[in-house]
Amino acid sequence: MGSNLKTRLRRGMMRLMGRVMPSCKEISELVSASMDGNLPMRRRLSIRFHILMCSFCRRYEKQLLLLRIGTKHYAEPDENPVEASLSAAASERLKRALERKP
Amino acid sequence: MELAVSFARMSDDANPAPPETMVTRNPAHSSTDGLNPSEWVDAHSNYLFRYALIRVRDEGVAEDMVQEALLAAFKARDHYTEGASERGWLTGILRHKILDHFRQVGRDRAIFHEQSLPPELDERFDDLGQWKTEPPLSPKVWGPDAASQMQSKEFMAALKQCLAKLPQRCADAFVLREMEAVDSKEIQEFLDVTAANLWVLLHRARMQLRLCLEKNWINV
Known part of the structure; x- marks a missing residue:
């Protein structure tokens, strides 16, 4: 009985709180927005308050921040072993152009 | 100067x-x-x-x-x-x-019209906008070494694939913001979008990338 009751209780509580606080869906939008500029204090507080109680949104925020860190590594050519190089034709063309003396 | x-x-x-x-x-x-x-x-x-x-x-x-x-x-x-x-x-x-x-x-590039999330992302929330609690739908635990694994070849390959699956404009916005750290005001000018559009583009990009990484990198 436990998990069913728990789910119903949780939903009931969330429904009640939905009137006063944003849903997970809204929080996911706000978490993203908070990474692109300063949100008003009221918004920031509502994220923090929600995240205090909601482990999914807590994970979501943490993982978006991880995504940001991972993307920084990905963006660095020395760290990202993309297997690709400038075509031979383009290299030759460029070499000729760059060897011309002014 | x-x-x-x-x-x-x-x-x-x-x-x-x-x-x-x-x-x-x-x-x-x-x-x-x-x-x-x-x-x-x-x-x-x-x-x-x-x-x-x-x-x-x-x-x-x-x-x-x-x-x-x-x-x-x-x-x-x-x-x-x-x-x-x-x-x-x-x-x-x-x-x-x-x-x-x-x-x-x-x-x-075609204007990005979608105001709401695509079904694959939207179905993760119930009618109240809460994460669905069934495990494959809500965000999973990534484990303590996720951060240190982000320099691995596997991560690079997964992120590349995931970026390729984004709509072009979403990916463009994400690249400018996260790889080049361009200010969102400037990105709005570059991509010729409103603040609200950019908000949606970046939100969609992050949500889809997170999910895609969870499926193709965390879970393999």
Whole structure:
């Protein structure tokens, strides 16, 4: 009985709180927005308050921040072993152009 | 500031007997002032090509960017500040070319109309907007070494795949914001979108990338 009751209780509580606080869906939008500029204090507080109680949104925020860190590594050519190089034709063309003396 | 410097150099070059330190600024002596254009292709073109490819995600476009950047750098070599890293200087010029590219495609690419999330993302929330609690639908635990694994080949491959699955405009916005750390006001201008559009683009990009990484990287 436990998990069913728990789910119903949780939903009931969330429904009640939905009137006063944003849903997970809204929080996911706000978490993203908070990474692109300063949100008003009221918004920031509502994220923090929600995240205090909601482990999914807590994970979501943490993982978006991880995504940001991972993307920084990905963006660095020395760290990202993309297997690709400038075509031979383009290299030759460029070499000729760059060897011309002014 | 830059302009003032280049004027100063122009008058130095016109001086029939420039002081010795100024001679090195003359392009005819470029091999002595830290720039070696004839070595650029061998020394830097692969790095630059990969830098561009990671961002524009198209080999043809990346190749054009590198060629344009190196030719522009060759023309502007008088503006090079001695002591700066050659690669850093070239990368800066390439970066400008890439931003210009985004500005151009920003106007061409179809406007992103979707105001709401696509079904694959939207179905993760119930009718109250709460995460559905069934495990495959809500965000999973990524484990303590997720952060340290983000320099692995596997992560790079997964993120590449996941980026390729995003709508182009979403990916463009994400690249500008997260790889180039461009300010959101500026991205709005580059991509010719409103603040609300950009908010949706970035939110969608992050949510989809997070989910895609969870499926293709965390779970393998």
